[in-house]
Amino acid sequence: MNTRLLLVGCGKMGSAMLEGWLAQGLKADNVYIVEQAEAAEKLEASYGIHGVTDVAGIPQDFIPQVILFAVKPQVLPDVIDAYKPLVRAETVFLSVAAGKTIEFFASHLGKLARIVRAMPNTPAAVSRGMTVMCPTENVSIAQRDMCETLLATVGLVSWVEDESLMDAVTALSGSGPAYIFHLVEAMAQAGETAGLPADQAMLLARQTVIGAGFLLDASEETAATLRQNVTSPGGTTAAALNVLMDQENGLPELMTRAIEAARKRSVELAS
Numbered sequence: 001m002n003t004r005l006l007l008v009g010c011g012k013m014g015s016a017m018l019e020g021w022l023a024q025g026l027k028a029d030n031v032y033i034v035e036q037a038e039a040a041e042k043l044e045a046s047y048g049i050h051g052v053t054d055v056a057g058i059p060q061d062f063i064p065q066v067i068l069f070a071v072k073p074q075v076l077p078d079v080i081d082a083y084k085p086l087v088r089a090e091t092v093f094l095s096v097a098a099g100k101t102i103e104f105f106a107s108h109l110g111k112l113a114r115i116v117r118a119m120p121n122t123p124a125a126v127s128r129g130m131t132v133m134c135p136t137e138n139v140s141i142a143q144r145d146m147c148e149t150l151l152a153t154v155g156l157v158s159w160v161e162d163e164s165l166m167d168a169v170t171a172l173s174g175s176g177p178a179y180i181f182h183l184v185e186a187m188a189q190a191g192e193t194a195g196l197p198a199d200q201a202m203l204l205a206r207q208t209v210i211g212a213g214f215l216l217d218a219s220e221e222t223a224a225t226l227r228q229n230v231t232s233p234g235g236t237t238a239a240a241l242n243v244l245m246d247q248e249n250g251l252p253e254l255m256t257r258a259i260e261a262a263r264k265r266s267v268e269l270a271s
C-alpha cells in the first residue's frame with residue numbers, strides 16, 4: 001500500500017476507493033489528488049492528503065506509479081491532455097470512466113502511455129468492491145500486479161482481454177449496486193402497499209437485503225440453492241417467485257432489458 005498515486009477527480013467513486021485504501025493503510029503522503037478548490041481543501045483537511053486544483057500543482061519530483069482518472073466521462077476530453085507530460089514507462093494510467101476506451105486514452109496520451117481501463121463499483125468504500133480491468137499490451141506484469149494489488153485491497157478483481165466486454169461489465173457490476181439499492185426501495189414500497197408502516201417496511205427491506213448478501217457471502221451454496229432453501233413447496237415464497245420468475249414479465253426479462261440499456265449507454269459514452 002505504498003503506491004505513489006495521483007487521483008484525478010475524487011467524487012463518489014474516487015472517494016469510495018480512497019476511503020477503502022486509507023482504511024487498508026495507504027500512506028496519505030503518497031497521494032496527490034487533483035480536484036476543484038473546495039473539494040481539494042476538504043480532502044487535505046480530512047485525510048492529510050495533498051490536494052491540488054491543477055496538474056501544475058504537483059511537484060516535479062513526485063513521480064506517480066498510478067494516475068487514476070475518476071472524473072466524469074463527459075469531462076475527460078477537456079482534462080486528459082494536461083496529463084500527457086506525465087507519460088513515462090513507470091507510470092500506469094488507470095481509468096474508471098464508463099465507456100471511455102483505451103483508444104481514447106492512447107489518442108490523447110500517445111502510444112507510449114501504459115493504460116489500464118477499469119470498472120470498479122462503490123462497495124469498494126467498505127472493501128467489498130468488484131473491479132474488472134483491461135490493460136494495453138505495454139503494461140508490464142509488475143504494473144498489472146500493482147493495479148491488481150491496489151484494487152484487491154478494496155474488493156475482488158477480475159481481468160478481461162477483450163475490451164468490448166467492458167460495456168457489459170459496466171452494466172452488470174459497475175452500475176449493479178444501484179439495482180440492489182432500488183430493490184430495497186421497491187421491496188419497502190411493496191411492504192407499505194401490503195399494510196406495513198413506511199419506516200418498518202424500510203427496516204425490513206434493508207435488513208433482508210443486507211442479511212441475504214451476508215448469507216450469500218458466508219455460504220458455499222449457490223444463489224439458486226439459497227433461494228430454494230427459502231422456498232417451501234406450495235408456500236408463500238413459491239407464490240412470489242411465480243411472479244418474479246415469470247418467463248415473459250419476470251425479473252430475468254426485466255433485468256436483461258435494464259442491463260442491455262446500461263451496456264448500450266456505455267457504448268454511447270465512448271464518443
Ligand SMILES: NC(=O)C1=CN([C@@H]2O[C@H](COP(=O)(O)OP(=O)(O)OC[C@H]3O[C@@H](n4cnc5c(N)ncnc54)[C@H](O)[C@@H]3O)[C@@H](O)[C@H]2O)C=CC1
Nearest residue numbers: 009010011012013014034035070071072073096097098120
Ligand atoms: N459512481 C459510481 O458508482 C461509479 C462511477 N464510475 C466512473 O467514475 C467516474 C466518476 O464518477 P462519480 O464519482 O460517480 O462522479 P462524481 O461527479 O461524484 O465525481 C467526479 C469528480 O470529478 C471532479 N472534477 C471535475 N472536473 C475535474 C477536473 N478538471 N480535475 C479534477 N477533478 C475534477 C468533480 O469535482 C467530482 O468530485 C465516472 O467516469 C464514472 O463513469 C465507475 C464505476 C462506478
Ligand SMILES: O=C(O)[C@@H]1CCC=N1
Nearest residue numbers: 097098170174175176
Ligand atoms: O452511472 C454511471 O455511468 C457510472 C458507471 C457505472 C456506475 N456509475
